[in-house]
Amino acid sequence: MAKLKVQSITRIALLGALLYASQLALSFLPNVEIVTLLVVLFTKHFGKEGTLSCFVYVFLTAFTWGFGLWWATYLVVWAGYSLLVNKLRKIDSWLVWALINAAFGLCFGAIFSVPYIFVSPAYALSYWISGIPFDLVHCAGNFAMAVILGKPLDLALGKIKNLPQNRK
Amino acid sequence: MSKTRKTAGIIIGIVVLVAVAVSLWFVYQANKDVPSEGSKTVTVEVLSERDNYSFKESYKTDLEYLGDLLEEKGLIEFTTSEFGRYINAVQGYKALDEDQSWWNILVNGESAMTGVDEIALNDGGVYTLQLKIGYDM
Structure with a gap:
């Protein structure tokens, strides 16, 4: 029992670290990221552990970018997206996942502007509008990532998960 | 299905x-934000409570974006990334990690939503560079 718990904690930490490393690796490309795809894959394969890895990931990002209102929103966005994926995990078409991820990318700026409504609705609106080009890039990037890498990574993760040492 | x-x-x-x-x-x-064409007169203000410093100057220019004007007048030190210019210092007054200071830009008294390279210059516009302390809104 204790062994399983340690294995689970280790997996959550590693998945979170992977999310963080992948975000840093592509951070030179504005709003092109593989985190969305990995969150889908991790949640599909590891369920609750995938969701918890989002907490590790968001916690780690604070070391790079610092804490702020954005950080709390970031936490809600990624954990919330993972919970949504968990609900939809039976979807097996990567084209459908590409559409869902693209829609998520398109909504990203709008979701991020929500907390600012309580500060100033006008500020929230202009914050969202000024970021629309980045949301469009995010949308296209998420779609492409899922179409190109979704299926091969899904298969690879399935194989890794079924190795004897990784079976629960 | x-x-x-x-x-x-x-x-x-x-x-x-x-x-x-x-x-x-x-x-x-x-x-x-669309810049007006041709010659225009704009005002640039610099405010830093931390350094007890203020500056105000009007410029006649044909330039279209604030970033270009600030660079031409030698008012800013900056780094350039895919997002455009990021202001590190204004007239030698630096934004520092230690005190979480950063340069906020106001256009006619309203906080700008974009970087200096996307802020259009319009005739009579007042562009304020204000040193803020703390990363939270």
């Missing part, structure tokens, strides 16, 4: 997504 219905669903999804994306692009274009 039959294969035909699934394919139709995916096609509808793609069409809806593209339609929303195109609509958003039009929303962005309709609200974009």
Whole structure:
């Protein structure tokens, strides 16, 4: 029992670290990221552990970018997206996942502007509008990532998960 | 679900997504800050409570964006990234990690939503560079 718990904690930490490393690796490309795809894959394969890895990931990002209102929103966005994926995990078409991820990318700026409504609705609106080009890039990037890498990574993760040492 | 219905669903999804994306692009274009052409007179202010410093100067210019004007007048030190110029210092007054200071930009008294390279210069405009302390809003 204790062994399983340690294995689970280790997996959550590693998945979170992977999310963080992948975000840093592509951070030179504005709003092109593989985190969305990995969150889908991790949640599909590891369920609750995938969701918890989002907490590790968001916690780690604070070391790079610092804490702020954005950080709390970031936490809600990624954990919330993972919970949504968990609900939809039976979807097996990567084209459908590409559409869902693209829609998520398109909504990203709008979701991020929500907390600012309580500060100033006008500020929230202009914050969202000024970021629309980045949301469009995010949308296209998420779609492409899922179409190109979704299926091969899904298969690879399935194989890794079924190795004897990784079976629960 | 039959294969035909699934394919139709995916096609509808793609069409809806593209339609929303195109609509958003039009929303962005309709609200974009457009510079006025030709010669204009603009005012640049610099305020730093931390350094007990203020500066105000009017400039006549043909330039279209604030970033270009600030660079031409030698008012800023900056680093350039894919997002454009990022201001590190104004007239030698630096934004520092130690005190979480950063340069906020106001256009006619309102906080700008974009970087200096996307702020259009308009005749009579007042552009304020204000040193803020603390990363939270």
